[in-house]
Amino acid sequence: MSQPTGPASQGHAHKQPAPPPDLMDVTLTINGSRKTLRVAPWTSLLDALRLHLDMTGTKKGCDHGQCGACTVLVDGRRINSCLTLAVMAEGRTVTTIEGLASGDALHPLQEAFVEHDAFQCGYCTPGQICSAVGMLEEGHARTDDDIRELMSGNLCRCGAYPNIVAAIRQVMDSQAQKDGGKP
Amino acid sequence: MRAFSYDRPDSVDAALRGVANQPGTTTEAAVKFVAGGTNLLDLMKADVMRPDRLVDISRLNLDKIEEVDGGGLRLGALARNSDTAYDARVQARYPMLSKAILAGASAQLRNMATNGGNLLQRTRCYYFYDTGTPCNKREPGTGCGALTGVNRIHAILGASDHCIAVHPSDMCVALAALEAIVRVTGPKGERTIPFADFHRLPGDTPHIDSTLAADELITAIDLPAKGFAEHSTYLKVRDRASYAFALVSVAAALELDGQTIRTARLALGGVAHKPWRDPAAEAELAGKPASLENFREASRVLLRDAKGQSHNAFKIGLAERAIVRALAEAAGVEHP
Ligand SMILES: Cc1cc2nc3c(=O)[nH]c(=O)nc-3n(C[C@H](O)[C@H](O)[C@H](O)COP(=O)(O)OP(=O)(O)OC[C@H]3O[C@@H](n4cnc5c(N)ncnc54)[C@H](O)[C@@H]3O)c2cc1C
Ligand code: FES
Numbered sequence: 001m002s003q004p005t006g007p008a009s010q011g012h013a014h015k016q017p018a019p020p021p022d023l024m025d026v027t028l029t030i031n032g033s034r035k036t037l038r039v040a041p042w043t044s045l046l047d048a049l050r051l052h053l054d055m056t057g058t059k060k061g062c063d064h065g066q067c068g069a070c071t072v073l074v075d076g077r078r079i080n081s082c083l084t085l086a087v088m089a090e091g092r093t094v095t096t097i098e099g100l101a102s103g104d105a106l107h108p109l110q111e112a113f114v115e116h117d118a119f120q121c122g123y124c125t126p127g128q129i130c131s132a133v134g135m136l137e138e139g140h141a142r143t144d145d146d147i148r149e150l151m152s153g154n155l156c157r158c159g160a161y162p163n164i165v166a167a168i169r170q171v172m173d174s175q176a177q178k179d180g181g182k183p
Numbered sequence: 184m185r186a187f188s189y190d191r192p193d194s195v196d197a198a199l200r201g202v203a204n205q206p207g208t209t210t211e212a213a214v215k216f217v218a219g220g221t222n223l224l225d226l227m228k229a230d231v232m233r234p235d236r237l238v239d240i241s242r243l244n245l246d247k248i249e250e251v252d253g254g255g256l257r258l259g260a261l262a263r264n265s266d267t268a269y270d271a272r273v274q275a276r277y278p279m280l281s282k283a284i285l286a287g288a289s290a291q292l293r294n295m296a297t298n299g300g301n302l303l304q305r306t307r308c309y310y311f312y313d314t315g316t317p318c319n320k321r322e323p324g325t326g327c328g329a330l331t332g333v334n335r336i337h338a339i340l341g342a343s344d345h346c347i348a349v350h351p352s353d354m355c356v357a358l359a360a361l362e363a364i365v366r367v368t369g370p371k372g373e374r375t376i377p378f379a380d381f382h383r384l385p386g387d388t389p390h391i392d393s394t395l396a397a398d399e400l401i402t403a404i405d406l407p408a409k410g411f412a413e414h415s416t417y418l419k420v421r422d423r424a425s426y427a428f429a430l431v432s433v434a435a436a437l438e439l440d441g442q443t444i445r446t447a448r449l450a451l452g453g454v455a456h457k458p459w460r461d462p463a464a465e466a467e468l469a470g471k472p473a474s475l476e477n478f479r480e481a482s483r484v485l486l487r488d489a490k491g492q493s494h495n496a497f498k499i500g501l502a503e504r505a506i507v508r509a510l511a512e513a514a515g516v517e518h519p
């Protein structure tokens with residue numbers, strides 16, 4: 001997505017290539033800090049994070065909304081950052097995997113993923129964890145089957161699924177206990 | 184992705200000005216709205232869609248879900264699919280719709296996808312996506328790669344020699360069964376489109392998906408008061424348990440007097456260029472006892488003109504069994 005093919009590259013010799021549209025300023029709050037970027041309109045939020053901000057924790061798997069590796073939270077809700085434009089996120093609050101820990105203290109889901117060995121290569125993990133944060137916030141999961149269904153947008157080529165479910169389950173249960181049984 | 188320019192107008196009027204003076208239907212427009220972006224941006228990356236300009240409508244004030252006079256519910260075009268599916272009124276009064284939405288895509292995508300965008304999502308036909316192959320939907324006049332190619336996921340009803348693609352939406356199948364009304368606004372003012380008339384069959388112009396004009400905006404989808412909450416379901420049959428498009432899906436809704444069917448609604452997904460409804464099949468059920476035998480008969484009526492392609496004839500039997508099961512679940516009748 002970072003390399004647009006303009007009309008000029010299409011070989012219409014008779015047609016004047018359209019001038020490239022202007023770059024645009026986008027201001028976002030990312031993991032608590034305000035950032036202003038200058039991006040082309042076709043820059044995905046994912047590419048803005050990885051290429052413009054050097055925040056490579058968020059991964060590109062398919063770039064088509066199919067794998068979940070690029071999952072981040074926008075205004076607290078999980079989305080696929082590959083299928084939205086950076087310019088569409090103007091003024092929004094974005095949380096990535098880099099923003100979940102507080103200092104050296106890992107987020108409970110990060111802890112649980114380590115404890116349960118919920119990854120092998122780790123490529124899907126940032127997306128899995130951001131997605132799980134969003135899922136727990138949404139509050140619709142009760143059972144392991146619910147977790148599987150509501151996490152089905154995050155693929156893991158290494159097949160760490162049983163341990164991913166166990167890690168999320170543990171955090172879900174401990175949150176439920178803290179909330180005094182409130183789901 | 185090709186270069187394009189971007190604008191984010193702050194009112195419906197400004198958004199309409201952004202797409203004004205474009206002839207034809209929305210499918211053909213060079214300036215396009217972007218809402219959730221989950222279908223349009225995907226297709227732009229694949230170079231299947233090549234708009235010059237995007238008009239971002241995602242922040243317009245059309246994201247509410249509101250009561251309407253007469254007992255219905257108005258779903259804002261920009262309400263997210265997830266917010267719609269989990270809305271307490273939708274869950275209580277239109278559970279079939281909630282179930283259909285939650286059967287589609289993933290939680291992340293449903294958080295982005297809007298109700299209006301869901302209606303206008305395009306086919307997942309492999310040839311439509313692959314710009315190296317012929318496709319009458321993508322490039323009119325080039326032919327249909329699927330007719331003689333790989334067509335396992337394609338249509339068994341209402342197809343033409345020009346196109347055998349299917350509409351991929353789950354939500355739309357439930358909306359068809361509910362007889363929802365699409366509300367749109369354009370330069371000539373507002374109009375309403377009955378759901379059955381919103382999408383079209385391919386005929387010899389498969390490049391046109393819907394009857395929405397290029398300069399019109401969907402503002403809302405109205406659900407009639409009748410939600411069939413007691414006796415309805417959405418059944419989706421697919422290659423994986425989750426996160427896959429339907430091979431066949433069924434929205435089934437019944438009104439029962441005891442065990443006698445007063446009204447039946449049946450809509451099928453994954454089988455045609457639009458959500459498929461058939462008045463004859465529904466009439467077949469009216470006044471009859473809710474039994475497996477009658478459900479089977481209705482499925483035969485609905486599928487009487489079904490035609491398999493080289494790889495998808497299995498869908499005919501699959502659809503028959505799915506219809507029977509969905510009707511049985513809706514009626515609370517035991518089924519094998
Ligand atoms: C990996 C993947 C899996 C999926 N699986 C499923 C599935 O199983 N079932 C299913 O049903 N769907 C599925 N989807 C599709 C998804 O539901 C659609 O992409 C989504 O509903 C589109 O909504 P959007 O708001 O993102 O649309 P956009 O991509 O923003 O827009 C789509 C089209 O609608 C037009 N548009 C949008 N809003 C309006 C409006 N208000 N007025 C006029 N025009 C408008 C745009 O111009 C564009 O042409 C899947 C998508 C992906 C990427
Ligand atoms: S990279 Fe976004 S879903 Fe795969």
Ligand code: FES
Nearest residue numbers: 120122156157158
């Ligand atoms: S840990 Fe390797 S892809 Fe999930």
